[in-house]
Amino acid sequence: MSLRHHEIAEANHRILNPLVESQLRLLGQVARVGPGTRILDFASGKGEMLCRWAEWFGSGGVGVDLSAVFTASARARADELGVADRVSFVLGDAAAYESEAGAYDMVSCLGATWIGDGIVGTIDLMRPAVRPGGLILVGEPFWLEEPPPGAADALGFGEGDYLSLGGTFDRLDTAGVELVEMVLANQDSWDRYEAAHWVTIADWLAANPGDPDHAAMCDFLDRERGAYLRYGRRYLGWGVFVTRPR
Ligand SMILES: C[S@@+](CC[C@H](N)C(=O)[O-])C[C@H]1O[C@@H](n2cnc3c(N)ncnc32)[C@H](O)[C@@H]1O
Known part of the structure; x- marks a missing residue:
């Protein structure tokens, strides 16, 4: 896609x-985000985490994302919430982003560990920017129970891309970080993320019948909705793992 x-x-x-807003807030609390906390967020999307944390907790930071559309939304959100003096958004490839060594209290990447070819490689990308004693936050799927044959493929994953919660814990260990907290999605919050795609795409399809991406978006809706209902909702978890480099 x-x-x-x-x-x-x-x-x-x-x-x-x-995650829904209350879980995003909880994540900031458990990660002890406070006034002046400096965060570098890889694959920052529409910047909701950086902007809300700046509003709620007085933190600041930089987001890096490949999408010009999402980055424009993030900048608009920062203006809307009155935090643009503390958070900024850079358009670019997070994997190639050069940051000052040790300049951040926290480096995060939520929902985009493909940027480092998996969780271990992504943590390697993030580590240089974290100050000693700082935190690395990674948002990642995991299997809630052993998935049936075909589940990974239907969800668009390679076999072995994601593991159980215990296997994910082992991968964090391999990456040289200690897990110190976490906030996990639940089925209701997953529904908010997934099901909200369906109405958005359905409305777009109705409004854009001649768009060159119309057929691809029809496929996207069919595949994503079916895979979530058949497999994702039951077998797939997602969470943000709060870790400290060893
Ligand atoms: C699932 S979204 C997560 C966005 C955000 N972290 C959040 O949780 O709201 C994945 C994001 O990764 C961005 N992305 C994909 N590849 C990227 C890359 N190489 N560098 C930076 N951003 C990337 C996409 O544009 C998208 O915003």
């Missing part, structure tokens, strides 16, 4: 992951 397809499907989302 191209970036444009996600931009269409998530036109009405603010949070581009399966």
Whole structure:
């Protein structure tokens, strides 16, 4: 799926992951975000986490995202919430982003660990920017129970891309970080993320019958909705793992 397809499907989302606002707030609390906390957010999407944390907790930081559409939304959100003096958004590839070493209290990547070819490689990308004693936050899917044959493929994953919660814990260990907290999505919050795609895409399809991406968006809706109802809702979890580099 191209970036444009996600931009269409998530036109009405603010949070581009399966957490709802109360969980985003809880995540900031458990990660001890406070006045002056500096955060570098890889794949920042529409910037909701950085902007809301700045509003709620007085933090600041930089988001990096590949989508011009999402980055424009993030900048508009920062203006809307009156936090643009503390948060900024850079358009670009997070994997190639050069940050000052040790300049941030926290580096995060929620829902985009493909940027480092998986959770271990993504943590390697994030680590240089974190100050000693700082935190790395990674948002990642995991299997709630052993998925049946065909589940990973239907959900668009390779076999072995994601593991159980215990396996994910082992991968964090391999990456050289210690898990110190976490906030997990639940079925209701997953529904808000997934089901909100369906109405957005259905409305877009009705409004854009001649668009060159019309057929692809029909496929996207059919596949995503079916895979979520058949497999994702039961077998797939998602959470943000709060870790400290060893
Ligand atoms: C599932 S969304 C998560 C967005 C945001 N972290 C959130 O949770 O709201 C994935 C994001 O990754 C961005 N993205 C994909 N590849 C990227 C890359 N190489 N560098 C930066 N951003 C990337 C997309 O544009 C999209 O905003």
